[in-house]
Amino acid sequence: FWGHGAAIAYPGCLWEQRQGHPGQFASLSQVFCFPVFYVKRTKNHQWRCNEATFSCSSAELCEQWIQVTREQLSLLTNRPKRLLVYINPFGGKRRGKRIYEEKVAPVFQQAGISADVIVTERANHARDHLTTEANLQQYDGVVCVGGDGMFSEILHGLVARTQNDNKVDQNRPGAELKPCMLRIGIIPAGSTDCICFATVGTNDPVTSALHIIIGDSQPMDVCSVHHNDVFLRYSVSLLGYGFYGDVLADSEKKRWLGPARYDLSGVKAFLCHNYYKGTVSFLPAEDNLGHPRDKMQFLCLLVSKWFHSCVAVSSSSWKVICGKFIAINAANMSCACPRSPKGLSPSAHLADGTADLILVRKCSRLDFFRHLLRHTNTDDQFDHSFVEVHRVKKFHFEPLDPQPLLLENQSELPKKPGFCPMGSAQTTCIPSAAHSSWNCDGEILHHAAIQVRLAIHNIAETVKRKIKLRLHLITAKVSCLKALGKTDSALMTHNSLLKC
Numbered sequence: 001f002w003g004h005g006a007a008i009a010y011p012g013c014l015w016e017q018r019q020g021h022p023g024q025f026a027s028l029s030q031v032f033c034f035p036v037f038y039v040k041r042t043k044n045h046q047w048r049c050n051e052a053t054f055s056c057s058s059a060e061l062c063e064q065w066i067q068v069t070r071e072q073l074s075l076l077t078n079r080p081k082r083l084l085v086y087i088n089p090f091g092g093k094r095r096g097k098r099i100y101e102e103k104v105a106p107v108f109q110q111a112g113i114s115a116d117v118i119v120t121e122r123a124n125h126a127r128d129h130l131t132t133e134a135n136l137q138q139y140d141g142v143v144c145v146g147g148d149g150m151f152s153e154i155l156h157g158l159v160a161r162t163q164n165d166n167k168v169d170q171n172r173p174g175a176e177l178k179p180c181m182l183r184i185g186i187i188p189a190g191s192t193d194c195i196c197f198a199t200v201g202t203n204d205p206v207t208s209a210l211h212i213i214i215g216d217s218q219p220m221d222v223c224s225v226h227h228n229d230v231f232l233r234y235s236v237s238l239l240g241y242g243f244y245g246d247v248l249a250d251s252e253k254k255r256w257l258g259p260a261r262y263d264l265s266g267v268k269a270f271l272c273h274n275y276y277k278g279t280v281s282f283l284p285a286e287d288n289l290g291h292p293r294d295k296m297q298f299l300c301l302l303v304s305k306w307f308h309s310c311v312a313v314s315s316s317s318w319k320v321i322c323g324k325f326i327a328i329n330a331a332n333m334s335c336a337c338p339r340s341p342k343g344l345s346p347s348a349h350l351a352d353g354t355a356d357l358i359l360v361r362k363c364s365r366l367d368f369f370r371h372l373l374r375h376t377n378t379d380d381q382f383d384h385s386f387v388e389v390h391r392v393k394k395f396h397f398e399p400l401d402p403q404p405l406l407l408e409n410q411s412e413l414p415k416k417p418g419f420c421p422m423g424s425a426q427t428t429c430i431p432s433a434a435h436s437s438w439n440c441d442g443e444i445l446h447h448a449a450i451q452v453r454l455a456i457h458n459i460a461e462t463v464k465r466k467i468k469l470r471l472h473l474i475t476a477k478v479s480c481l482k483a484l485g486k487t488d489s490a491l492m493t494h495n496s497l498l499k500c
């Protein structure tokens, strides 16, 4: 089915016999019909499943069409058949299980996808299961029902498993990590759901389920975070020190409040107005990889980056900036979310091997408020004298004063009564001491001194996938036009597109 107008050309993306009709088709007063389910784009990047009924003049013709449609669908090998689903029942508003059962499972079933479901019983259950136990050979993908923290768990499980299977030591700072072969689908059921929003364009469980069903995919960069030579975590969205670190650290104590905890802790961190002294050093990305303030089209930039990454030799050198910072944010993707629809760095790309490093220096409360406010509207949040932004491949942060030794288990932090915050409102503040902590995709890192590098990235893969998807669609169109006996200009156009 080739859609027109609002309906889009995802051919027969969901195909099933009409329920209640055991035969191949239904007969409606001499007309033979069969339904095709397809994805329809609606407003705000949301997708819905629609049904089109096709009628034929004879049973044989109907049968032929069903056969052709099935054949075409079987050619789409990127569509998953078997999935491993992890549900965090405590993420966001604790609706993960219900969201999956009511909105996602029926659509998977309709599309003929079978799913093994695990409802997690503790934090890191999904990570541990993926790292050591799960028989991944039998699945075409993993589905995460939860928020950014849950996604991070699954990412850590899959990355660790991939490195273990390939005998790569992920703790070695320069290790060349192997990309994961299994895709992770995200059904948003958390508090921020920034990774879902920034990749899909909306936080809507049905839209996510449909993206999974049609086999959509989007490679993304993974940063590795080390403290000296010790591996701490991976990050795919935000690494934030200062403001976002303080917001997260405070909000963890208010988990019972659900998503509202971030608003409360956000206001608190804003009122505290803490700043932190330290040195940021970074390796800038080459000029041809674009700048965070560019307005260039993503695909053009991507192809140019890919081309240059094949022929160019890196000529950048490390830059060092010392100062007092209210926030240091590394955005590996736009970090868009409902609170900030264009995100912390609107033109940060998903799989370009770079992150956007945003440095917000000490400024007045009013100026910081203006900067924050611009995350919610169309004004440029980087257009302030106290904000600078760099596209980087690696960066290090070193706090000015050395941090007291941390215990092995980061949650057992030593109390720091001797330190006092540098901010102005000291008595009621989130205690910042001389150091903040890092917000790593919504998980706290207590080490202030970190070294970050883009560890898994694949620009070529992104370009290849986009071209492959186009080819699939054109090939399917040509087959259908041929099946219809068309030899007109439409077929010629598509044939020449294919040759091209």
Ligand SMILES: Nc1ncnc2c1ncn2[C@@H]1O[C@H](COP(=O)(O)OP(=O)(O)OP(=O)(O)O)[C@@H](O)[C@H]1O
Binding pocket: 087, 088, 089, 090, 091, 092, 093, 119, 120, 121, 122, 123, 124, 125, 145, 146, 147, 148, 149, 150, 151, 153, 189, 190, 191, 192, 193, 194, 442
């Ligand atoms: N069964 C469980 N019990 C307790 N914690 C769990 C369980 N399963 C997963 N977790 C942990 O819950 C944490 C938060 O989960 P999640 O990210 O789904 O929700 P959130 O924090 O509300 O959303 P967001 O990260 O989008 O702000 C994760 O770090 C995850 O490790």
Ligand SMILES: CCCCCCCCCCCCC/C=C/[C@@H](O)[C@H](CO)NC(C)=O
Binding pocket: 147, 148, 149, 191, 192, 193, 194, 237, 238, 244, 247, 248, 262, 335, 337, 339, 340, 344, 369, 372, 373, 375, 376, 439, 440, 441, 442, 443
């Ligand atoms: C005065 C108006 C203030 C509005 C401030 C809007 C800025 C919001 C920007 C939010 C960016 C969130 C980036 C995502 C971080 C996630 O990794 C994490 C875990 O889900 N969430 C948070 C809130 O730290």
Ligand SMILES: [Ca+2]
Binding pocket: 221, 331, 332, 333, 348, 349, 350, 351, 352, 353, 354, 355
């Ligand atoms: Ca990136």
